[in-house]
Amino acid sequence: MLLSQRLASEAVLAVLAGRNLSDVLARQRQQHGELEPRQRAAIQDISYTALRHYGEIDHVLRQLLKRPDTDPAVRALLVTGVAQLAWGRAAPYAVVDHAVKVASQLNGGFAKGMVNAVLRNFLRQKDELLAAAAKDERARWNHPGWWVAAMRRAYPQAWTSILRANNQHPPMSVRVNTRRLSRDEYLARLLAVGIAAEALGSAGLRLDKPVPVDQLPGFFDGLCSVQDIGAQYAAELLDVRDGMRVLDACCAPGGKTGHLLERADIALTGLDVDAVRLQRVQANLDRLGLRATLKQGDAAKPADWWDGQPFDRILADVPCSAAGVARRHPDIKWLRRPEDFAQFATQQAGMLDALWGCLKPGGTLLYATCSVFPEENQAQISEFLQRHPDARQRVLPADLPASGQLLPNDRHDGFFYALLAKT
Numbered sequence: 001m002l003l004s005q006r007l008a009s010e011a012v013l014a015v016l017a018g019r020n021l022s023d024v025l026a027r028q029r030q031q032h033g034e035l036e037p038r039q040r041a042a043i044q045d046i047s048y049t050a051l052r053h054y055g056e057i058d059h060v061l062r063q064l065l066k067r068p069d070t071d072p073a074v075r076a077l078l079v080t081g082v083a084q085l086a087w088g089r090a091a092p093y094a095v096v097d098h099a100v101k102v103a104s105q106l107n108g109g110f111a112k113g114m115v116n117a118v119l120r121n122f123l124r125q126k127d128e129l130l131a132a133a134a135k136d137e138r139a140r141w142n143h144p145g146w147w148v149a150a151m152r153r154a155y156p157q158a159w160t161s162i163l164r165a166n167n168q169h170p171p172m173s174v175r176v177n178t179r180r181l182s183r184d185e186y187l188a189r190l191l192a193v194g195i196a197a198e199a200l201g202s203a204g205l206r207l208d209k210p211v212p213v214d215q216l217p218g219f220f221d222g223l224c225s226v227q228d229i230g231a232q233y234a235a236e237l238l239d240v241r242d243g244m245r246v247l248d249a250c251c252a253p254g255g256k257t258g259h260l261l262e263r264a265d266i267a268l269t270g271l272d273v274d275a276v277r278l279q280r281v282q283a284n285l286d287r288l289g290l291r292a293t294l295k296q297g298d299a300a301k302p303a304d305w306w307d308g309q310p311f312d313r314i315l316a317d318v319p320c321s322a323a324g325v326a327r328r329h330p331d332i333k334w335l336r337r338p339e340d341f342a343q344f345a346t347q348q349a350g351m352l353d354a355l356w357g358c359l360k361p362g363g364t365l366l367y368a369t370c371s372v373f374p375e376e377n378q379a380q381i382s383e384f385l386q387r388h389p390d391a392r393q394r395v396l397p398a399d400l401p402a403s404g405q406l407l408p409n410d411r412h413d414g415f416f417y418a419l420l421a422k423t
């Protein structure tokens with residue numbers, strides 16, 4: 001556990017310094033080839049728990065630390081230690097003992113005694129400290145105050161359930177490759193190996209409990225993909241038909257690309273600005289036995305990659321704050337800044353405007369984000385409609401909220417969809 005605690009605290013330190021948790025964990029795995037699967041799982045578990053509860057932990061540490069200028073590496077070690085003591089399964093004495101050993105390796109070990117004292121004080125006063133944290137808004141909701149305020153403004157009824165959902169463990173869902181077998185046939189195969197699931201949507205199954213992908217029957221042979229139920233609406237909404245020319249404009253890692261190709265025999269171009277992420281799209285298509293033309297390029301600059309032949313359908317699954325999937329990436333809550341939204345909005349508007357020019361009259365563009373912030377969603381679309389008199393926003397099918405805004409819950413993540421028809 002010593003190495004797991006050290007690497008988890010280093011991951012939290014990196015996130016608090018502004019880095020993306022998935023990237024940091026991936027880098028650690030490359031650098032520490034010796035890590036066993038259970039250690040990798042422990043590092044992920046500790047760092048995710050620490051960031052899920054960071055508002056509370058930060059509040060607790062402000063009470064326990066005498067000096068506000070604690071060394072950041074030592075503080076990150078305390079953050080992970082408190083997370084383990086409050087929400088972990090490891091024996092408290094082992095957590096404290098190992099944290100002290102990690103501290104002895106940091107900067108000459110000056111903080112050993114302090115780490116020991118702070119963690120023991122936390123154990124002694126845990127209930128009172130957590131009760132005090134529950135009275136502070138940032139700590140109680142484990143979100144930055146500006147985020148809490150924004151959700152309250154945008155969703156006067158639902159804001160508490162959104163924030164609560166963001167702090168829960170996400171559900172795991174699969175999409176059945178219906179070119180190979182039906183949803184119900186795959187459900188029977190899951191049940192046969194003891195994996196219980198509920199059918200949702202035309203190809204979706206939400207598992208009662210997450211499982212490693214290698215336990216999913218036929219996963220490596222392309223019988224299914226792991227994909228949130230909310231994300232599975234995209235391909236359904238775009239309503240692709242045999243023979244259509246389709247552009248998946250921000251396609252990596254290819255979750256929706258695969259789904260579009262499973263639904264009809266289409267000529268699909270998958271575009272992404274990130275060449276490394278495009279390799280994952282190809283790997284996903286290979287696993288599913290599907291084909292697309294993949295191109296690296298900027299969706300806002302069609303002149304660099306477009307042959308001038310208009311598309312019947314365009315999926316614009318644009319980069320966004322990812323606030324709707326914060327429970328899958330708990331670092332997001334602490335990495336985003338209010339000023340990021342103006343930048344996202346400018347980028348999204350640039351892509352939408354450019355992609356609109358690539359769509360056939362009579363064609364449809366689906367704008368999608370995994371966000372719950374209105375400025376990236378309907379506000380963005382309302383401005384787009386002002387700029388483009390040849391665009392109409394279509395009514396969504398009745399099984400989706402009329403607003404297009406899916407909020408995170410126990411069935412799916414938070415997503416936004418707007419279907420735009422070109423007259």
Ligand SMILES: C[S@@+](CC[C@H](N)C(=O)[O-])C[C@H]1O[C@@H](n2cnc3c(N)ncnc32)[C@H](O)[C@@H]1O
Binds near residue numbers: 251271300317
């Ligand atoms: C939300 S993700 C797409 C997820 C994908 N559609 C799926 O279902 O698996 C957004 C993607 O947009 C890509 N991206 C960011 N800026 C871009 C740009 N200017 N042009 C094209 N792709 C871009 C990112 O690399 C990222 O892969």
